[in-house]
Structure formats: structure tokens, C-alpha cells
Amino acid sequence: MKTLGLVIGLLCCGLATRAGDPRMPDRDRYGFFLTQNRKWTRIPFQLHSNLIVVPVRINNSDTLNFILDTGVSHTIITDPTVLPHGKTKMTRRIKLSGAGEGTSLMANIAIDNTLNMGGLQANHHNVVILDEDILKLSEYVGTPIHGIFGYEVFEHFVVNIDFQRRELTLMKPDKYRYRKRRGEQVPIIVQDTKVYTDALTVFDGEKSTPLRVVLDTGAGHALLLDQSRSAPVMQLPEKVIRAQLGRGLNGVINGSMGRIGKVRFGSYELANILASFPDSISYRAKLIDMPQRQGNVGCELLRRFNVTFNYRDQYIVMKPVRRMMREQFEHDMSGLELRAKGDHFRSYYVDHVAEGSPAQQAGLHEGDEVLFINKSSAKDLTISDIYKLLQQGEGREVSFLIRRSGQLIVAAFALKRMI
Secondary structure: OOOOEEEOOOOOOOOOOOOOOOOOOHHHOOEEEEHHHOOEEEEEOEEEOOEEEEEEEEOOOOOEEEEEEOOOOOEEEOOHHHOOHHHOEEEEEEEEOOOOOOOOEEEEEEEEEEEEEOOEEEEEEEEEEEOOOOOOHHHHHOOOOOEEEEHHHHHHOEEEEEOOOOEEEEEOHHHOOOOHHHOEEEEOEEEOOEEEEEEEEEEEOOEEEEEEEEEOOOEOOOEEEOHHHHOOOOOOOOOEEEEEEEEEOOEEEEEEEEEEEEEEEOOEEEEEEEEEEEOHHHOHHHOOOOOOOOEEEOHHHHOOEEEEEEOOOOEEEEEEOHHHHOOOOOOOOOOEEEEEEOOOOOEEEEEEEOOOOHHHHOOOOOOOEEEEEOOEEHHHOOHHHHHHHOOOOOOOEEEEEEEEOOEEEEEEEEOOOOO
């Protein structure tokens, strides 16, 4: 599946709120808590482009879609139109910095907000509101995305992510007890709002290299490796392709993709895994505050497990899903990058065509509007459906009906594994 990476580092502070006394009425409590003195709550989520999208309301707003990202230290409103300025208490301007090839962003801090997600609530909550929706995540994910948050949820609760049921379970840490039947316990380190593990090892033939990686639910890829911090041990694979690896707060993250013969994560081994290698200009220079990390693990790998995060006791629990562990790691076999437009993000346009790819050889161009794929109307497909179709079955023929400058054109080609 085409994946979207979000690598976001915030350089802002002073946004913390106090946790409330559980004996208080909900309206009088501060910070994050489970309503009605619940011990746990379940919250459904959607999985789009390997990203966890949860329903959130802020200040009694309509339901908004937020990406749950372990790597984001504060709640960020990426679409400022969902919170009118007249209904929020703006206090000061800040500059945000993160991965990507652009410059820093300006944003406002809004104080004293209420956030609700199922049985989870936060009172007197501070949020960061971008000046404009520069990330345009909705166009890449293919569904409306209004914000990103994460660390504050994981900090306050034990969080189980069931990718098969598309369900989160939040539990009070003092009510959670680890049991072996729930999976393997793997140590983590929580530092400066990031969660690291030393439990990942990559193999090059008989040679094995343990790495420290960030566990990042805001990244759609399987594994990202920073050569500068693992070199000279981790070199680029012999065969790589150039690709747009994702987006950060400061724009596009470009780099290379290749395959690693074997990776051990905890005690589990995964073969022929896809790895991303970002360019220094778009990635490393922006992460100087994370000197020990040598890469990160995203949801393309994590979704093969039922995963429980316990920040308080510094471990995760991983229970493999047998069917998913057998699934191969695949990349797009067409060479197309798409963007979703329109009111419901069901109009798709070609954003990029890889050089030498089947799509380029078939004559597809940037800006083409995709109307039909095979016999299915594009409006009946999500962007995840389309990418899933384009990553399965090398040699399979696919046909596109596209509109270009008012003309209808048919382009057909065979899928080809490029990596």
C-alpha cells in the first residue's frame, strides 16, 4: 500500500495541563481523563494509508478526523477553518519545525479548550492551530483530516491498538496487568515525548545490527533508516528506487526505497521488508534533537501485530496476527502518485509519475484526472483501495480512463514490481 509518513517535531513548550482529581465531577477536572470514572473505553478508528484516524470533537464541534501519532507532543489543528477564531482563546504565536524540505511554520496557541474522543475527555486543553492547512493531509489520505495528536493520550493511558478490529482500547495504567497470553513484552524508552525501542535488529547476510528506532504510528511506512546515524553499518541496498517518502510539518520528505533481507522485531522475524532512506536535506537536519535514533518503525509493520503501549511502565506488548505476518511487504507497481480533491476527496488526480514506470510508459501525465480504473468508477474507491489495487499482482493488466484537457483517454499497462 502507498503509505504516508508524518515525521513531526515541535519546538514549542509550556502547553501542559494538570491532571484532575478523579473524584471531581467531569466538568471540574483538568487534563485527560476517562469520563464517568470509567476504567477503560473502546474507540473505533479508520485506517487510511496505514494511518490511524480517530473521531474527535473540540469545543462541541462537529466530529473531526485526527491522526493518532505517537510522535506528536501536542494537539495540532492542521485545518484552522474548523475552529473559528472568535470561539477560541488565542494567547501567543509560535514557530513550528519538523521534517520536510520547506521552512518553519507559524501557528497560534489556543488555551482552555475541551477535547472529546469517545469516553476520553480533556478539559482546559491547549492546542496548536496552524495558520493555514499547509500539510493538506486530506488530499494524501483521501478523507478529511483536521488535526494530529497522540503523545498526551499515550502518556495518560495504556493504549491497545487492534488493527484487525479497527479499535482502540484506553485503560487507566493502574488497572492494567500484563499477561503472557496478550503477547511478548518489549522494553521501550520514553524520552522528550518520543518512544524508542532497542528491540529491532537488521540483518545483512550473516551480519546483524541492533538499532534504536522510534515507534511512530504517524508514519505509514514499515521501516525508515537514517544512514547517517547507522553508517557505516547500514548502507543502501543494492537495488533502490527514488520516491516521495512522506510529508512532515515542513513539506515533502524525499529519498530512496530498498529491501532488507530480514528484520527481527522483538523475537519475531520478518523477511524482505521495505525500508525507506530519507535524504538529509529533508529529514536529518530537522531532527537534531533526537541524536540517538537510527530510524523509525511505522504502521505498515506495526499493523501486523496487536500492539499495546504502556508508557508508564516503559514497555509495549506485541501479539502477532498470523495472517498479517504472512503478508508480503509491497510497494506501488504502477509508478503513480495520486492526490484526492473535491468535497468528499473522491476525485483523483495524478500528482507524480515515476520515470521509467509502467504508468509513464503508458502515457499518463501529471494533472490527469482519473475517472475509471478497470471497470470501477474512481468515485466508488478510496485512495487506499486504489493503492492496494496497484500493489498486488505483478503482471496484472490495469486500465485507466482519464480526462486531460477535456479529452477522454484510455491508458493500459501491466503492473511491475520496481523494487
